Amino acid sequence: MKPNCTDVQWQGRAKCAVCEVRNFVLFSGLSPHDLDTILQPVDNLHVPQHAVMYEQGNEAPSVYTVRSGLIKLKIELPNGGQRIVRLLRPGDVAGLETLVGDRYHHTAIALHEADVCRIPREVVLHLDRTSPAVHQALLQRWQRSIDQADHFITALSTGPAESRMARLLLTLGCANAGVEFVLPGREDMGALLGITTETASRIMAEFRRRGLVHVEKGTYVDCNHAGLTRLASA
Amino acid sequence: MKPNCTDVQWQGRAKCAVCEVRNFVLFSGLSPHDLDTILQPVDNLHVPQHAVMYEQGNEAPSVYTVRSGLIKLKIELPNGGQRIVRLLRPGDVAGLETLVGDRYHHTAIALHEADVCRIPREVVLHLDRTSPAVHQALLQRWQRSIDQADHFITALSTGPAESRMARLLLTLGCANAGVEFVLPGREDMGALLGITTETASRIMAEFRRRGLVHVEKGTYVDCNHAGLTRLASA
């Protein structure tokens, strides 16, 4: 039996007042006092790579905000497969469906080691009612989810596999400079683009041969932004 | 020059108090008095088939609720093509992005003759702030958009074209009984599924040969629900 290193780990009560991405996330409109009193029940969690935050169909007691890392939201397909429908980065919110329903609609898994805050639905509902700023921020997150879903349809599910892969790399933050960014495994790429693992592998290999991407030492990726952009719009 | 029968036509001020789908749409929580006073600026519009309600990138002054008919939301692709990212039926809302931004994110076109109510963004924003019921209804519509987008990714953009087409027909309300429902043109089917018009045509022809659907006199469609369901989960 493996050491249980894929379990979500509790890091303690969140210290929202000093949170470095607070202005970025949901509670930018709250006063320091509100932060201390209202946000008591917020937990600060560390999510190791491949750990499951919550599962599709389960009771949904909490909303999560991403502080660092990368989270994938996937949906199980009737035929046993799976499809990733969203990628969440710092500042994004997961589990908003809890505000209008009682079940999670996706399974949330960390693609890359992440830190998240777990907020009970009641806290969010209360803030939504009492703080116009939080309310507005919520609407914005909701809209952001929609925009991202649209992007998955138009950019990652449309056209030949090669173009989609180029768009995925650009979406992941692929820049000319050797900026480190998370490169998902081939299987996840397949689930993101609606293609098979083998095809994902072939395309990545081809990109490497053509000098469109250089992968060094794991996740350190260097890529040809211009070349990928050309492919993306084909 | 054709008679301009594809322009959106003004039908007069909306009479929300007697609207037959009111309980279905946004304002189910309002008192009759509120309906009369607050909803003054709401217009009742008739949208002929193929008419454009609004266009992607344009200034977004209004939200629309669908009272009857079928609306498609499409996005222009960089390479000149287009992709339909959502289908709106009675009770659905279009243009919610106006509440957090100032541009429409899609082009909205009637797939089938429709009746809609046009509501100025300020009215919706005001009601969102003052009526908890409307506020909750708004959140639900937002979530519904997300669920539909997810459905487009998992059901209409995943797997072989034949399965996707089966899922599309089921999504459109294809039932065993000879229920009348709107059958989009082949080109729209292609834009819905991310396949070419020819492939859409071929698959529909094949479905007809196999007795999975019967099309009589235009839009009157009879289909084999069980058979389509089998294909859909393949």
Added chain:
DNA sequence: CGTTATGTTGACCTCCTTCAAAGGCTGTGG
């Protein structure tokens, strides 16, 4: 140092696109 997941590559075949042409439906004008 074997064992197991993950990535790569090849061969083959199916599915889908592309390009092209023909058929059918509708509206318009003679």
Added chain:
DNA sequence: CCACAGCCTTTGAAGGAGGTCAACATAACG
């Protein structure tokens, strides 16, 4: 009323893109 144009749909043939199955390599991990 018919002829014709225009649009949508259907169908064909050919080529390419991607799926499938299988073998192998590489890397992670006990």
